[in-house]
């Protein structure tokens with residue numbers, strides 16, 4: 001049995017994870033923590049893998065504490081930057097299990113979103129223009145979504161590797177309508193009651209367009225990916241920091 005603790009257990013995602021772990025025949029729920037609880041309660045003795053879904057402002061601190069306690073972590077919380085990832089690598093290197101500690105961070109656990117991201121990176125070098133639109137429930141605290149940032153970064157890297165220059169854009173005045181620019185890719189965020197988590201990647205050439213769209217209608221859509229990551233960390237995932245569910249899929 002894989003002993004799984006959940007941090008952020010009272011939240012929208014955390015409560016789904018608790019339910020999913022309880023429903024998994026090979027897992028046993030260990031501790032469920034939320035804000036104000038002490039992470040020191042989670043140890044390698046009572047927990048094989050901790051799942052962390054909290055808020056971007058606290059997630060790095062949580063992961064650093066858990067790494068210092070030698071606990072393996074699956075992280076779904078957004079807000080990760082290269083600087084924050086570097087701190088996680090440092091915490092692993094300075095922690096009690098530098099050669100065995102595993103931390104896994106995924107911007108998105110839904111297979112539809114992971115594939116959309118993967119296909120977008122593949123398509124990027126064939127198009128002059130690319131923009132990302134993400135659409136979410138209005139209770140989401142961050143914009144743009146972690147997934148949209150990840151997709152834009154992937155598109156930008158693929159364009160750069162293919163030797164593509166900046167995208168055509170004659171905008172001279174912008175009151176904010178062109179969205180946030182992530183590595184040269186415009187990212188737009190919609191917040192609308194009734195939505196859950198959705199992303200569209202638009203690619204354009206003269207006279208043609210490709211649209212890649214992923215829709216998560218229900219938070220249950222993230223759970224197979226979360227459980228897959230827990231199982232991978234408890235078995236053959238490499239030690240160190242791994243980012244992206246695509247690393248655990250046969251793509």
Ligand SMILES: NC(=O)C1=CN([C@@H]2O[C@H](COP(=O)(O)OP(=O)(O)OC[C@H]3O[C@@H](n4cnc5c(N)ncnc54)[C@H](O)[C@@H]3O)[C@@H](O)[C@H]2O)C=CC1
Pocket residue numbers: 007008009010011012013014033034035036037053054055056058062075076077078079106107108109110146222
């Ligand atoms: N990677 C993925 O597939 C997905 C990622 N997310 C991300 O997961 C995060 C959480 O999203 P939701 O569950 O919708 O948010 P939420 O606001 O419903 O839940 C957050 C929970 O974290 C708790 N919390 C706050 N500070 C804490 C602390 N210091 N220690 C422990 N718990 C603390 C809150 O009390 C709350 O229960 C967001 O960053 C969101 O973007 C959401 C859906 C899918």
Ligand SMILES: O=C(O)C1=N[C@H](C(=O)O)C[C@H](O)C1
Pocket residue numbers: 078107108136140141144145146147148196197198
């Ligand atoms: O807050 C959410 O809901 C989601 N957050 C993640 C993100 O920011 O990419 C994943 C998914 O889009 C749902």
